[in-house]
Amino acid sequence: xxxxxxxxxxxxxxxxxxxxxxxxxxxxxxxxxxxxxxxxxxxxxxxxxxxxxxxxxxxxxxxxxxxxxxxxxxxxxxxxxxxxxxxxxxxxxxxxxxxxxxxxxxxxxxxxxxxxxxxxxxxxxxxxxxxxxxxxxxxxxxxxxxxxxxxxxxxxxxxxxxxxxxxxxxxxxxxxxxxxxxxxxxxxxxxxxxxxxxxxxxxxxxxxxxxxxxxxxxxxxxxxxxxxxxxxxxxxxxxxxxxxxxxxxxxxxxxxxxxxxxxxxxxxxxxxxxxxxxxxxxxxxxxxxxxxxxxxxxxxxxxxxxxxxxxxxxxxxxxxxxxxxxxxxxxxxxxxxxxxxxxxxxxxxxxxxxxxxxxxxxxxxxxxxxxxxxxxxxxxxxxxxxxxxxxxxxxxxxxx
Numbered sequence: 001x002x003x004x005x006x007x008x009x010x011x012x013x014x015x016x017x018x019x020x021x022x023x024x025x026x027x028x029x030x031x032x033x034x035x036x037x038x039x040x041x042x043x044x045x046x047x048x049x050x051x052x053x054x055x056x057x058x059x060x061x062x063x064x065x066x067x068x069x070x071x072x073x074x075x076x077x078x079x080x081x082x083x084x085x086x087x088x089x090x091x092x093x094x095x096x097x098x099x100x101x102x103x104x105x106x107x108x109x110x111x112x113x114x115x116x117x118x119x120x121x122x123x124x125x126x127x128x129x130x131x132x133x134x135x136x137x138x139x140x141x142x143x144x145x146x147x148x149x150x151x152x153x154x155x156x157x158x159x160x161x162x163x164x165x166x167x168x169x170x171x172x173x174x175x176x177x178x179x180x181x182x183x184x185x186x187x188x189x190x191x192x193x194x195x196x197x198x199x200x201x202x203x204x205x206x207x208x209x210x211x212x213x214x215x216x217x218x219x220x221x222x223x224x225x226x227x228x229x230x231x232x233x234x235x236x237x238x239x240x241x242x243x244x245x246x247x248x249x250x251x252x253x254x255x256x257x258x259x260x261x262x263x264x265x266x267x268x269x270x271x272x273x274x275x276x277x278x279x280x281x282x283x284x285x286x287x288x289x290x291x292x293x294x295x296x297x298x299x300x301x302x303x304x305x306x307x308x309x310x311x312x313x314x315x316x317x318x319x320x321x322x323x324x325x326x327x328x329x330x331x332x333x334x335x336x337x338x339x340x341x342x343x344x345x346x347x348x349x350x351x352x353x354x355x356x357x358x359x360x361x362x363x364x365x366x367x368x369x370x371x372x373x374x375x376x377x378x379x380x381x382x383x384x385x386x387x388x389x390x391x392x393x394x395x396x397x398x399x400x
Contacts, residue, residue, distance in 0.1 A: 002085075016092040023085030023352070033075040042066040085352040092345040109246025113325035113349055114257045119301060120238050121261075121361035126304045127236040128263060128358060129311035132271050134224035137217035138278035138307070140285045152207045198382035205379055206294070225273060237262030237322075253331040263358055264320040271315060281310040295383070301363045308360040319358050323351040 005020040044064035050057045116124070130136050159179060166174035239260045246253040274280050284306045287293050297303045331343040 014094050016094070017090070019087070019089040021085070021087040023087075024083040028075045030075065032073075034073040035070060036073055037071040039070040040068050042068050083352070084354060085350070087348070087350040089348045090345070091347075092343055095342045109248065109253050110255055110327060110329065111244070112257070112327050112347065113323070114240075114242055114259050114327070116238065116240055116259055116261045117366070118361050118364045119366050120240050122301050122304050122308065122363045124236060124238040124261060124263070125308040125312055125358070125360055127238070128265070128315075129308050131234045131236055131265070132267070132311055132315045132317070133221075133276045135217055135221040135276075137214065137221040138281065138284065139218075139221075140278040140281055141288045142214045142218070144285045144289055149207075149211055152203065152211075201378055201382040205382075221277060225276070233264070233266045235262060235264045251331055251333045253329060256328045258326045260322075260324040262322045263356075264322065265315075265317045265358075268316040268318065271311070275310065275314055278307075278310070281307070284310065299367070300365050305360060305363045312358055312360050315358075318354075319356050321351075321353045321356045323349075323353075325349040 002021065002023045006017065007019075008017040009015045042065075043062055044066065045060045046063050048059045048061050050059055163175040163179050166172075237260055239258060241256070241258050243254075243256050245255065278284065284303065287303055287306055293303065325348070327347050329343065329345040329347075331345070333341045
């Protein structure tokens with residue numbers, strides 16, 4: 001049993017440090033034990049003086065024989081990650097300010113540890129599902145969208161061929177019209193309007209990019225199933241950061257927390273090929289076929305949850321959960337109340353729990369920061385513009 005603690009300072013000192021840990025040592029790997037010195041027999045001898053006549057003789061007499069055992073190295077402990085372990089570390093630097101050093105109640109208003117959100121668990125489940133499958137290809141969804149994919153590709157080829165034919169005849173206006181614009185008078189091309197730009201953007205984002213991604217994922221799936229994987233274990237983790245503050249009657253506290261949750265897994269057997277390729281996941285296929293399901297996934301990751309539900313309960317593996325929570329604190333006292341000191345603190349909590357079960361976690365509604373990025377903003381504006389008049393081309397998107 002590995003147990004210990006270190007304490008430096010107290011609540012009245014500038015530096016306070018407290019660390020405690022509790023866990024179980026791993027077993028010794030006998031293959032790493034080496035012979036340092038073989039056994040031998042140690043003979044104890046004493047000198048005995050014997051006087052014969054006028055002469056004195058010294059004899060050596062064996063008084064004891066001791067067998068010294070062989071000496072071996074300690075050997076390395078097996079780092080299987082399957083042993084419970086907990087570590088809690090606190091470090092605080094205080095400045096006295098106007099009032100006494102111990103004026104501030106440490107971690108006042110702190111929420112610790114801050115757990116991973118449900119959607120963070122959904123993301124981690126998706127990564128573990130991909131690790132178990134060895135790829136991210138879903139053949140049932142890809143085949144369900146084959147009609148839209150073919151229609152989009154056919155429409156694109158036809159428009160480009162007509163445009164090239166018009167260029168060969170020297171008709172630039174017709175060539176531009178086939179590519180999505182229209183001409184204004186003889187030889188004059190009307191610039192792209194917002195409707196044409198929205199149509200082209202949606203075709204790119206929800207047509208060609210998913211198609212290329214499916215082709216790449218299909219190649220990865222083929223390579224994975226044609227070759228035995230060289231690994232039987234893996235690890236995935238997810239980290240979330242949050243900032244918040246606390247305003248008390250005598251102090252202001254500001255916190256930044258980082259929570260990391262990970263799983264180490266040792267696979268006992270491979271996932272079946274039909275389930276790995278998504279052939280046993282009709283629910284995800286139906287969800288992908290629903291109109292605007294991808295918009296719902298922006299706020300509630302239902303599609304990811306359905307994929308996790310199809311994979312995680314059917315993975316035969318040994319899981320070890322690791323949790324790491326870190327919080328940084330900056331606290332200031334009110335000088336006007338004769339408590340003008342400050343604290344800068346940090347706390348780290350690490351927990352390892354072996355033999356746990358990984359199951360799908362239900363998603364929840366959220367407004368992540370990524371909603372404000374350029375791509376999502378462009379998608380939203382294009383969908384809004386398209387909904388006014390409808391799509392001018394084929395309207396075939398593999399994820400529409």
